[in-house]
Amino acid sequence: MRDRRHAEIAGGGFTGLTLAAALAQRGWSVRVHERAAEIRAFGAGIWLWENGVRVLNAIGAADEALTGCTEAPDWRSWDRHGRLIDSIAFGRPYSRVFCLPREQLLQAILNTAKRAGAEIVTVLGDAAHSMSPGLGQGCGTSIVNALTLANMLEEDADIPTVLRRWEARQRPLAEHTQRWSRITWPLIPWPAWCARAYYNLPAGASWIARQRRRPSEHIVYGTEDMALWMPPEGALEVTPHGQRGVT
Numbered sequence: 001m002r003d004r005r006h007a008e009i010a011g012g013g014f015t016g017l018t019l020a021a022a023l024a025q026r027g028w029s030v031r032v033h034e035r036a037a038e039i040r041a042f043g044a045g046i047w048l049w050e051n052g053v054r055v056l057n058a059i060g061a062a063d064e065a066l067t068g069c070t071e072a073p074d075w076r077s078w079d080r081h082g083r084l085i086d087s088i089a090f091g092r093p094y095s096r097v098f099c100l101p102r103e104q105l106l107q108a109i110l111n112t113a114k115r116a117g118a119e120i121v122t123v124l125g126d127a128a129h130s131m132s133p134g135l136g137q138g139c140g141t142s143i144v145n146a147l148t149l150a151n152m153l154e155e156d157a158d159i160p161t162v163l164r165r166w167e168a169r170q171r172p173l174a175e176h177t178q179r180w181s182r183i184t185w186p187l188i189p190w191p192a193w194c195a196r197a198y199y200n201l202p203a204g205a206s207w208i209a210r211q212r213r214r215p216s217e218h219i220v221y222g223t224e225d226m227a228l229w230m231p232p233e234g235a236l237e238v239t240p241h242g243q244r245g246v247t
């Protein structure tokens with residue numbers, strides 16, 4: 001029998017806590033080091049695309065995290081005069097997006113980690129791939145990478161080898177997501193008319209939308225056969241078309 005493995009995790013944010021929960025659920029002893037006096041999230045809402053929801057579902061935090069949140073019908077950007085720049089259709093059920101309070105998301109992951117008995121130091125999340133918030137994928141990408149690492153460590157005891165393989169597997173998509181976050185309006189310094197023309201080019205609009213949806217459609221390593229998370233009856237609000245989300 002393999003000795004019980006132990007992880008020391010620096011940082012009790014979304015990423016560190018997801019990794020803590022996933023490793024503890026796989027039998028590791030885990031200790032999380034958080035530099036702040038308490039574990040809490042700053043800011044108001046956060047967008048979580050389908051890739052992040054798959055992770056919450058896999059670790060058992062989805063119901064608590066997503067209850068009462070809002071499911072958006074599509075993604076839209078407006079200029080300062082309220083004119084539409086672009087929109088992305090989500091292509092249900094594989095790329096839904098939800099808006100939820102950051103604190104609710106963090107507490108749900110924290111509770112899951114504690115239930116699993118959590119208490120590598122490796123660099124994950126924003127420390128490894130800080131992301132501009134243009135696409136709303138920083139947290140989603142971080143927790144996908146955290147759960148993937150836990151699943152890969154489950155298969156191979158040689159940690160340096162697993163870290164190399166994990167990086168090779170995850171880096172291309174993380175870089176794609178960083179790139180498309182950076183060039184998603186309003187972060188690009190283009191005037192609104194120019195962004196509107198670019199995103200709605202007849203020949204390119206669906207290709208651009210596919211690039212921006214790609215992280216959300218990613219199936220997390222080790223969760224290929226998991227069912228989609230579906231909300232309990234009446235647990236969500238659906239934002240009417242045209243209403244703006246706030247983060």
Ligand SMILES: Cc1cc2nc3c(=O)[nH]c(=O)nc-3n(C[C@H](O)[C@H](O)[C@H](O)COP(=O)(O)OP(=O)(O)OC[C@H]3O[C@@H](n4cnc5c(N)ncnc54)[C@H](O)[C@@H]3O)c2cc1C
Nearest residue numbers: 011013014015034035046047125126133136137138139140
């Ligand atoms: C304005 C804005 C909007 C955003 N909107 C979205 C969105 O809609 N959807 C989305 O998916 N992402 C969004 N993001 C990105 C998302 O917030 C981050 O990607 C996410 O918080 C990363 O999680 P993390 O756990 O890696 O880092 P953090 O959330 O920063 O957590 C790191 C934790 O580690 C602790 N820490 C740091 N250094 C140490 C140390 N040396 N020792 C011990 N503890 C330490 C910190 O105190 C903190 O608690 C947004 C970001 C911004 C700025």
